[in-house]
Amino acid sequence: MKTYNWGIIGTGFIAQKMAAALLLVPQSKLYAVASRNSSTAANFAATHNCKAYGSYEELANDPDIDIVYIATPHNYHCENTLMCISKGKHVLCEKPFAVNGREVRLMIDAAREKGVFLMEALWTRFNPRVIHAKSSIESGRLGKIKLLTGNLGDLKPFDPENRFFSKQLIGGSLLDMGIYPLFMALFMLGKPKTIKAAAGIGATGVDTNCSITLGYEDDAMAILHSSLVAATDGVCVIHCEKGKIEFGPSIYAPEKVTLVPLEGNPEDITLELTGNYYQYEAIEVIRCIEAGETSSPMWSWDDSIVLIDSMDEIRRQIGLTYEGHDIG
Ligand SMILES: NC(=O)c1ccc[n+]([C@@H]2O[C@H](COP(=O)([O-])OP(=O)(O)OC[C@H]3O[C@@H](n4cnc5c(N)ncnc54)[C@H](OP(=O)(O)O)[C@@H]3O)[C@@H](O)[C@H]2O)c1
Known part of the structure; x- marks a missing residue:
């Protein structure tokens, strides 16, 4: 070998x-x-x-x-x-x-x-707990997704030179943190029909707060936000017709996944994981x-394109530009 x-x-x-x-x-x-x-x-x-x-x-x-x-x-x-x-x-x-x-x-x-x-x-795509949540949705047991909420925010100490805040180093909450709730909505619900975004722009000209609303077929929606100036709960809740799945903290590497059917008792899915969870994506690299x-x-070129195109659209709406990296 x-x-x-x-x-x-x-x-x-x-x-x-x-x-x-x-x-x-x-x-x-x-x-x-x-x-x-x-x-x-x-x-x-x-x-x-x-x-x-x-x-x-x-x-x-x-x-x-x-x-x-x-x-x-x-x-x-x-x-x-x-x-x-x-x-x-x-x-x-x-x-x-x-x-x-x-x-x-x-x-x-x-x-x-x-x-x-x-x-x-x-890495979140390869986390066994997230994969388990996705299979629970796909089993149809909870019915269709009607509303997904997700967020990721951290109170970062302000430093204009740091990559979180520096415009030159492509700071801002969307590309660093908002990418996770956005990924989760795309992974669970697919490509949205509509995207609506708003942001708070901080002193260095990057989005320190960002909110995203995605619209889907029928009346399904995802409501997401990210922040560099607020430590949010980092939780994702997938509300379905016959119950919900909750996981977090944090949305990128949930410690706990709970399935809460409308009828019956909640079930905690505590899959025991090893290491720091970054090995799962690397194992997939070797397999491929x-x-x-x-x-x-599992995370294809097309998936990455849908994700970045969505972030380009969000940046267009919130007026977030980076010199040398135009969205066209
Ligand atoms: N998947 C995750 O959970 C996760 C978590 C954190 C970050 N990330 C991603 O990983 C990337 C790096 O993040 P990080 O948190 O590791 O950042 P970091 O601690 O600041 O490290 C970035 C490294 O990049 C190199 N670098 C090259 N040019 C640089 C420049 N002009 N300014 C600063 N560093 C420069 C530096 O290494 P040398 O000085 O040795 O060249 C530095 O150690 C980001 O794109 C971030 O989104 C992912």
Whole structure:
């Protein structure tokens, strides 16, 4: 059985999480990390027992690396991914896949042309509790979804240089946090017929509060919000004709899923999970590559396009622009 060598680009919060998660992924080895700074790379490499590169290009040029995980701020996702694909690497790139639909399509076209695997690292899609909630809906036991509510908000300390608030680093609540409730609505209800959005724009010109209402066939709706200035409950409730499913906190990695039928007793679904849950998406990467698939059927290129196109539309409505990353 082949062992796949992973490289990680970036050394921040999420890079550390994935380095730990890879220990739980079969046929996988964290082989190298790259930072813009040699000593940062060396420190990370010493902690995680891998090779260190002082530039992202050097890592992409290493012929022994099979898969690259991109863990840089949003604005670099497209260029980092294109560079790795051009060197023939498979890529798992953090969410949001890129800043706009045009960039996501460039990445997908490049992967298709090169015949390599590419996926947005939307870890929530691979969480067994979320998958269980989706199967409960699909079983039809609770009837059709009528209303989904979901939110994600955190009171972030204000720092204009930080990627959450910096306009240059594509700050704002929508692309960082609102993406999760939006994903949940798309995953549970599909592509909406209508999108209506409103936002509060903070001192640095990014959305510190964002609200989204999605409209579906019949009278079904999703009501979602995200925030950088309010610690919200992070809960998702899927109200159906014959009961509801509640899960959270948090919407991105729920600790508990509860099925509440209108008739009968509530059922807690406490699936025991291991690790930090980031391993599940990486396991799917290996499965796809072994099967010769370039896009995952679980979170496909089309799924990522629907998600980013929805965020482009929301940005259009709230007037949120990022220099160099126009929504067209
Ligand atoms: N799936 C999840 O649960 C999850 C959670 C958090 C974040 N994320 C996503 O992961 C990405 C990174 O987030 P993070 O929280 O890990 O960010 P972070 O802690 O700020 O780390 C980002 C890393 O990117 C590199 N980088 C390259 N250019 C940079 C620049 N101009 N400014 C700052 N850093 C730069 C840095 O590594 P070097 O200095 O070593 O080059 C830095 O350590 C984001 O797109 C975010 O949406 C996902």
